[in-house]
Structure formats: C-alpha cells, structure tokens
Amino acid sequence: MQSRENQFIQLRKQKLEKLYTAGIDPYPIKSHRTHKITEVLKGKEEWVASGQEVILAGRLVAMRRQGKLGFGDLEDASGKIQIYVAQNLVGEENYELFKLCDSGDFIQAKGTLFFTQAGEYSLKASQISLLAKNLRPLPPIKEKVIDGKLVRYSALSDVELRYRKRYLDLLLNPSHRDIFIRRAKIISAIRSFLDEREFIEVETPILQPLYGGANARPFVTHHNALNIDLYLRIATELYLKRLIVGGFEKVYELGKDFRNEGMDRTHNPEFTMLELYEAYSDLEGMMELTESLLQCLAMDVLHQSIYRFKGYDIDLSKPFQRASMQELLKEYLNLELSEDDYEQALAFCKQHDIEVPPGSKTGKLIYLIYEDMVEDKIIQPTFVTDFPKEVSPLAKAKPDNPFWADRFELVVAGYELANAFSELNDPLEQRVRLEAQAALRALGDEEAAVVDEDFLEALEYGMPPMGGLGIGIDRLVMLLTENDSIKEVILFPQMKPE
C-alpha cells in the first residue's frame, strides 16, 4: 500500500508523462519574462488602455477552472496577479496544457491586461507555457480579502514543519518572508551606517586555535593537515583588537559566532554578532554611536521611532536613559550593595535561589542579582552602566573606583541588546585579568576565559585607548520585527535531527 503522499506524487508524474508524450518539456531551460508582476500592478488603467502584450512568470498558487476557461493566481517575488485563460483565446492545444497545470507549477503567461466582469485586474492570456512542473503538492492555502484585510482560512502553522521545511513556510506565509526581508534591510542599514562613519569591515578567523572574547563553551573541530584541534569562535573581539594594534582605527565585523550551549527562545548555537572597535573613542562615544545607530534603524526600517513590542510602547528616540547597576538594584529591589558587601550580597542570592558559581566574589554576585532580578524588568532603552570589573575581564576599570568597569549594556524590552566598554589596553593588567579567569576555570567554571598569549603579546606592542561595542543581531531583529523567538528570525534554526 502506497502512502497517500506518494499517490499524490504518482498522479503528478503521470501528468509529466502526458506532457512528454505531447512533446512538451516540463523543465525548459529558458523563460521569457518581460515584466515583474509588480510592474504591471502599477498604472492598471494605462496597461489596460495600451493593450501592450507582456509575459509574466511565476508560481501558479491557485486554480479556478470552469469548463473551457479558467483563472489562476500567478505569484512572483514581487507580487501576485490573476490570469485568465480561455480556450478560444489560447487554442485547444494550449488549453490542454493549462488543464495539466497544477497549483505549485511555475508557468509563464503571455497576454494583455484587462478587468474581468467582477472587476479584477487580470492578465488575459494568449498563450501559457510551463516553466517547471511541481511534483509535490503544496499544502492548500485559501485566503480572501475582507475590508482590506487578508483573511486566511487555513495556513501552514505547524511550528516544527515551518522550521524544518522553511521554504514551505516562506512560500505559504508571506508575512514570514517579510521578517527576513526586514532582517536584510537591518543588516544593510547597519553596514551603511558604519561605512558612512568610516569604519572598515573586516573578516577574522572563524576557526581559531584558542577562543576568547566572551564567556562561553566553544565548539571544537579538527584540522587534518595540521593535526590540531581548532575552536569555532565565540566572539571576534580579540582578533579585532589585534587589528587596532595593527593601525586600523575603526573596524567592524558582522558575522556568526558559535557557542556550545543550550538552545531556547533567545539562543541558537550559531548566531550573528556585530562587533566594532573605535580607537580614541570611549564609553561615551559608544553610547552616542549606539543611540544613533538604533535611531537610524528605527527610521530606515520601521519608519518611526516609537513602536509596540510585547504590549509596550518602545521609544527608540535618543537620548536613552542611563542608570548604573547599583542605582538599578536600589530602584528595583531596594537593595544597596557596594564592593564591601560580600556577605549581604551572598545572603540575598541564597534568599532568592540565585545559583552562585564557585569562586564568585562580590562583583559577580552583584551582577548575578542584576541579571536575575532586574534586567528583564527594564523596558525602555536603557544604558546600564558600571558593571563589576570582576565580570568584565576585557574592560578598563573606572578611574575613580576600580571595583567597577567602564562598561554598559543597552537593555530594551528586557533583552540585552548591546554590550560596550572602554577596552582594556594595559597588557600587564590584561594578563592579571585573564589569569583570574583561568583560575575560575580551574575551579570548574567552563565558561571562563582562557589565557591567549598571542593576544597579550599584541597588547604589549601597544594598543590605543578605544571604545568597543557588540550587538546581537538576531535579538535586534527580534526586537524590530516583534518576534519573541530567535527561531522566527533565523532562516534555518538549529533543530534536532529527525
């Protein structure tokens, strides 16, 4: 007994045979499109009046045949139009071809534009031809425009199927296509913004002999010719800084990082990061840059600076609020902690079931409390400043109190969107910090950083003072497309094998 699906496919294959018998190539090498559909959708009356013949091509997404005439909906990437195919216009032979067409086929239709009796703007075909036969029926989608709103009577909504066979999702759910179009616009706008400010886009190794620049467990792979293990990068930071040592003043990289950790609504094992470094700038400069960038994205992509996300009105017009971590603990938890309050901080963690990794000192505890109990409550764009130095091994300490690092994270709608600091350029101090991380590793913290001697050597040659900024692009896209799952903004999210 054949599966139902195979029976569907068998039927289509029988049609293929009929096409071959009729001497029709179901997969011809050339198409002859003269216009994109969107082009004929502009100036409809003029097209109709001119009687100009056009050839449109696309996927047949719906068929309404009735006797010796029929209608179909033809869709290309630019739009959708109805085609009208009548036997007395295309001829008996060509009409037989139309009868062998299924929804899902790619076809091209030659003809002129007109309005049907029902008033729908359509292509009146003088000839149709097949461009690519569909063998596997698409899930049926019925839709109708009521009061200007598109009503769908059924849709591909199975989340797993949507992610595993993303092409079907994109094909059948046009609004999901729009998410990725917007993603592309965001990335393109970021590039323009940085290019205009004279940043140089660079590419640094994804395969690295040592990993660094963040706290995370890496993926390990093996290079056969060198017979060494290599790590997939967890961040681009240490290589970009080497470039500043090498004389570049403004660099950025937009690319994938890889972290061997859990997956959930906000984490995919590979994700897209923007990192940039600007010599002679500082934290203030990074704030200005971040504000301007987000403002620019809001206007270029959203065309407005205030928009709804998860029921909140998010206002991306600058300047953003600023608050130190200490101030936020006071504001949200009525908790006053400073560098000497280890016991108090520890007690608070225990009281609120916050897991404390071995080797944690006061700074780590303050950071844990903030992350656990404050971060997700911050809705409007806020620069959270003054992170404990203990959790910022690559950032400069604040001159007035070296317990704190000159660092900020930008939090929007409870998400950490950007992370920036005045980059540590003192090679001896950097060594001490990395060795402290190594000590944490020895205590069992698998995410603590490793000591990168080559990086330290580069710093010894001298690196100017500078500001650095990292922005998680997937989360940014989530925010600007109003999605709260990272899988919705990644075309092919990581899934368990079937």
Place this chain on the structure above:
RNA sequence: GGUCCAGUAACUCAGCGGUAGAGUAUCUGCCUUUUAAGCAGAGAGUCGUUGGUUCGAGUCCAACCUGGAUCACCA
C-alpha cells in the same frame, strides 16, 4: 535537565471507552468572467512509537520520540 501542553487524511481541526469524522486539497463528471468559484460523485488515515488496563483503546495508564511554552545557564 525540571514542569505543563500538543502530535488523528496533504493542510487546519473535531472526536476523549463501542464500526475513524468535517472543511479545504486531490480524482471523475458538468460548467466561457471566476476569485475561500459552484453543483454532483469518488478515493484517501497502523489516530507519534512501544507496552499495559479492558470483552473492546485516537479515547484510560506508563515509558519513549518529536515539537511548543515555561523555569534554570548563556548573547
């Protein structure tokens, strides 16, 4: 990893102890201005998997698989 929810026809779902259902899709017939086309008819499901309870299991129970939500860790 913990907890909760879900998996029935190609799609969306109903059925929750007694012979597997609907709409759409598909196939056949009719139909020259339809548009969720229409009318008439037909075919189509190991009811996620494996066990168990029962005279009898999509239906109850258990385990497992897959996914989603949520909590814990991280961007």
